Amino acid sequence: MTSSPTLKSVNARLAEELAVAEARVAAAVRLLDEGATVPFIARYRKEVTGSLDDGQLRDLEERLRYLRELDERRDAVLASIDEQGKLTDELKAALLGADTKSRIEDIYLPYKPKRRTKAQIAREAGLEPLADRLLADPAIAPEAVAAEFLTADVADAAAALDGARHILVERAAEDAELVGAIRTRFWAEGAVRTAPFSDEAAKSPAAQKFRDYFEFTERLEDMPSHRVLAVLRGEKEQALAVRFDGGSDDAYEVMVANALGVDLTARAAATPWLATTVRLAWRTRLMISGAVDARMRLRQRAEEDAVAVFAKNLKDLLLAAPAGTRTTLGLDPGFRTGVKVAVVDDTGKVLETCAIYPHQPQRQWDSAKATLAALVARHGVELIAIGNGTASRETDALATELIADIRNAGANAPAKAMVSEAGASVYSASAYAARELPALDVTVRGAVSIARRLQDPLAELVKIEPKSIGVGQYQHDVTPGTLARSLDAVVEDAVNAVGVDLNTASVPLLSRVSGVSESLAEAIVAYREKTGPFRSRTALLDVPRLGPKAFEQCAGFLRIRGGDDALDASGVHPEAYPVVRRILDRSGITMAELIGNERALRTLRPADFADDRFGVPTVTDILAELEKPGRDPRPAFSTATFAAGVEKVADLKVGMVLEGVVTNVAAFGAFVDVGVHQDGLVHVSAMSDRFVSDPHEVVRSGQVVRVKVVDVDVDRQRIGLTLRLGDSPKGDQPKRPEQGTRPTPSRERRQPARTDHRRRDDKRSTGSMAQALRDAGFGR
Structure with missing residues (x-):
């Protein structure tokens, strides 16, 4: 008999698969086993892992799980065959050489206990x-x-x-x-x-x-x-x-x-x-x-x-540009049940809610506009967020008239933007929404969510189960556990990449921070409500059940604006504050003079401040953070302007050039909302003059784009679009199977648009509308 080979360690196999030094893999595995999160390891343990980024660490984490399950199954099979007295050196060698679960099962099949055949x-x-x-x-x-x-x-x-x-x-x-x-x-x-x-x-x-x-x-x-x-x-x-x-x-x-x-x-x-x-x-x-x-x-x-x-679409949506801390009016459109309205202040606090009925069957157009004008004047509204479901274009027309009337009255008018309401109904009916907005009806909570989404998409979307956000490709056909694990990782990475304001964050947002569980997030919010805003990161250690390990994991991702220590508003981890003090001592300047001083910081050499614990990669990150403390990695805010008079698929004409918003990116192309209640498809072949293997190379969810209409099928509600504006304006795109099974759009999007919003019963004159604006506080 020949001796059986030995099985390589999991770390050795991971190192080979990922083409990474085994020492770096071993360090990352040890940190993961100790309870460290991927965002923490990627951001604050670069010296230990050799600067493995979050993508590499996620791959390592997934393969680590698989290889450990593989080894566990291999051991069980070896034990079973050995108990039968049939384990030979050759059979053992074959099992030790098996690198997939299916291969192990193939080898085990003749020895697997089964019913009498x-x-x-x-x-x-x-x-x-x-x-x-x-x-x-x-x-x-x-x-x-x-x-x-x-x-x-x-x-x-x-x-x-x-x-x-x-x-x-x-x-x-x-x-x-x-x-x-x-x-x-x-x-x-x-x-x-x-x-x-x-x-x-x-x-x-x-x-x-x-x-x-x-x-x-x-x-x-x-x-x-x-x-x-x-x-x-x-x-x-x-x-x-x-x-x-x-x-x-x-x-x-x-x-x-x-x-x-x-x-x-x-x-x-x-x-x-x-x-x-x-x-x-x-x-x-x-x-x-x-x-x-x-x-x-x-x-x-x-x-x-x-x-x-x-995962890519979700990441793009979570990291979409925030409109910022501005008072916002949210509109959740509807026909028969009316448009639900909510005004929230710059922190997202609800100021006032109501319902208006501008569309059929009530057609109270001018009275609805007057109600909105009064809300805008009373609360100093700077933004209007319109949900993109049923009656969205009609409601957008109402907001457009409102803004024009306010400008004609000589006042500053708010800006408006269409907001995806995918998952809004899920949030509205959730237990968390009931605790957060107990005094509001379920239908009105949707308007609040829409307003807050415009202010900060990330902070609001974390309240919704990721798979309900509606940016997936056949997500209902995917194994739930696989999908949930991947999407949870995306949310965790996005939240920690942006950072979280400790004194305003909700429980769902805090629970996505590295090292913070849902129960710990609840404890943080309860402590904050009892004692007032946190003045320092170290005060977190006073929160019940929040120990040194959790503090180590979460502190660097939490921000405190206007606290006792300016560094608490940055991404510098408290454990590295001594490095900053050392920089101040050697530079001979104060903290106030150093933070944001690009010229002074660019003259410093990271190697001069590195030591055994904090190497050059960490010091480099510290200097970059001091240059722009608490920087937000998300892009600048912008909105799409839908074409007037184009409100349903039948209004589209081949050759039209329109502005739209990318709602979903699939393997075969991107779906774009051009304001007709049905997304159009830009096939991957129509995205660029060059070959595109992955549509994400060209567009991302939430991006504002200009497209040309190349094909319209009113009967099947299909719209063919191209990003190449010089393309011949005709429906040359071949019919493709993928266009026939588009996932159902978000809430109520499939209903046909109505265009009879101007046929109203209350028939107010232009003069009476001007008077209503004056009554609301405009033009005085």
Whole structure:
């Protein structure tokens, strides 16, 4: 016997996979095991990990979880086979060399405890020697040799041969090398084929969104994630019949024959029997397992891609430009139930709420405008945030008239912006919203959320479960645990990249800070409400249950404006304050003279202030932070202006150039809201004059863009757009399956827009509107 190889450590395997020195990996793993978060390690432990960034650390964290699960399963399999007394050095070496969970399961399959199979029953009847003799000498006539194995349990030669066949079929199906080779070939040469689930299903309205897949075939390796998930959704909804085709049966049967040692070309007495056995092994066992594995692999790859797309979109949305601390009026549009209105101050505190009814059936246009004018004047409103759901364009028209009237009255008018209301209804009905806004009706809470989203998208969106925000690609078709883990990481990274104001942050926002759990966030807010605003970061240590470890993790990401120590408003960690004091001592200037003094800070050399604990990377970060303390990494605030008179898909004309907002970025392109209650698609091929492999290279969620209309399908509510404004204005884009299964837009977006908002019953004159503005406080 040869000695079995030893298994490389998890750290060694991670180092190889990530192409990172093992010492750096070991340091990162140790910190993670000690409870450190990825944002903390990436920001404040650069010397320890060799400056691994948050992306590398997230990959390391994910692979660490997988490899540990892999090793745990490997140990269990080794123990199981050893208990059976069947563990050989060769088998152990194969298991130690397995680098995936599926490979371990392939090797374990013959030894895995299972219910009695027909092959097992045949072995118990003594028929395995018959199978071996037919394999070894195909010149033997099967019926003749089978007669030698008749017993009380084996009635005749046919029963004996049937049992021998079951043994060989199972032997082939449990051959780890054969199973692996078939899996590889099936994936490389296989295809997905789809058709209507039935003739009746093909005629149903629900199945029409999948009609692009009624006659569809695509290679497994080539099929992008969005089409995979669309096809699988069609199968789940019984609109499509899906088949996984591995290619030529003959080629697979040759593989099975070779594994069993059968010569299919031999002209021997047992060759027909052996050929039938090979065919049955392929068609009844291995073809099915190959198709199942291909389906699992295809879904897994599609899910990984979909989660990655969702994560990128979510990050872009969370890090969208904040409008800032300005008094904001939020409008949650609606027709029959009216437009819900909420005014919040510069800190997000609710000042006043109401409902107006400018649209049909009430059509109280001018009285609604007068109500809004009074609110704007009374509270000094600087921004108007309009939710982008039903009646959004009509409500936008109302705000446009209001702003024009205020300007005509000689007063400063607020700016307006359309805000995504995806997930607003989820927040409004949540337990947290009930605690935060107990005096407000559920319907009005949505208007508050819309106003706050404009002020600070990050602070408001963290109150909503990430998957409900509505920027995913088929997120409802993805395994919930995989999606949640990825999105939680995105939210954590975004929150800690921006930093959190300790004295204004909500519980949901604080709970996303490194090292702060939800219960600890509640304790911080309770302490703040009891004792007043925090004056220093060190005061956090007085919060019940917040110990040194939690303080170490969270302190650098929390900001205190106007506190006792100017450094508490920066991203400098309290543990590094001595470095700043050392810089002050050697520079001979005060803290006030140093902070924000770009000229003085640029003359300092990080190496001059580094020591054994804080190396050059950390000191470099400290100097950058002192230059612009508490800097916000998010872009400057800007809004899109929708074209007047373009309010529904039927209003669009090929060749129009419009301004819009990117609402979602998928693998095949980007969806853009141009203000017609239905997002248009900019296909990846229409994004640039150069080749674009990833739409995120060109656009991001929330970005304001100019697009040209190239195709309009009013019946199917599809809009084709291009970012190349010089493109020929005609619908040249090919029809693509991905356009047929667009995820359902956010709340109520699919309803057609109305344009009858000017047909109002209260018929106020221009003079009476001017009087209403004067009554509201404008033009005095």
